[in-house]
Amino acid sequence: MDLDLEELAAVIEQLDKTEFTDFLFEKGDFRLRVSRGGHFADGAPAVPSPHAAPQAAHDAAASPAAAASPQPSPAHSTAPGPALRAVPAPSAQAPLTPEAGHAVVTAPMLGTFYSSPKPGSPAFVAVGDTVEPDAVVCIVEVMKLMNSVQAGVSGTVTEVYAKDGDLVEFGQPLFAVRESA
Known part of the structure; x- marks a missing residue:
């Protein structure tokens, strides 16, 4: 791939700031296609159905990254916001459905996950900790900028899905929080 992580993060950041369809x-050999609304301008679905093998084969031939990337599940195709294709997903990442009464804190952007403010410091939160909506739960670094991620919900942390130094993608689950009543 001829695109480095910083360039990709900059492209994604610019897309987030603009209105596009x-x-x-x-x-080079890298091809990224993004659509809002579930379909591309040429009518192709943003998330191809399992029966769309000819289109998927065409995309795989045009982009080596697409050949290795699993496609998002159909549950993701109905969510509002941009639909992505040809960006490899984390290999161990499975779609999460939170238990009843739980919320999932997700990565607000592509970047590097850090659980503490600096190396050697205690983590912002751990399993069993109580958080408020404005509590910082981690940092996601993008292009040397440290972005604090807030819990966004009151409750108790029940799961931590990412590890220090992991590359996380936009929308990737980071924490599960059992919401307080």
């Missing part, structure tokens, strides 16, 4: 970015 269909975006295609190509650099």
Whole structure:
């Protein structure tokens, strides 16, 4: 791939700041296609159905990254916001459905996950800790900028899904929080 992580993060950051319906970015062998609304301008679905093998084969030939990337589950295709194709997902990442009464804190952007303010410091939160909506639960670093991630919900942390130094993607689950009444 001819695109480094900082360039990709910059592209994603710019997309987040703009209004668009269909975006295609190509650099070398890398091809990224983003759509809002579930379909691309050419009518192709943003998340192809399992029966769309000819289109998937075409995309895989155009982008080596697409050949190795699993496609998002159909449950993701109905969510509002941009739909992505040709971005590899974390290999161990499975779609999470929180238990009743639980909320999932997700990564607000692509970057590097840090559980503490600096190396050697205690983690912001651990399993069993109580958090408030404005409590910082981690940092996601993008292009040397440290972005604090807030819990967004009151409750008790029940799971921590990411580890220090992990590359996390936009929307990737980071924590599960059992919401307080």
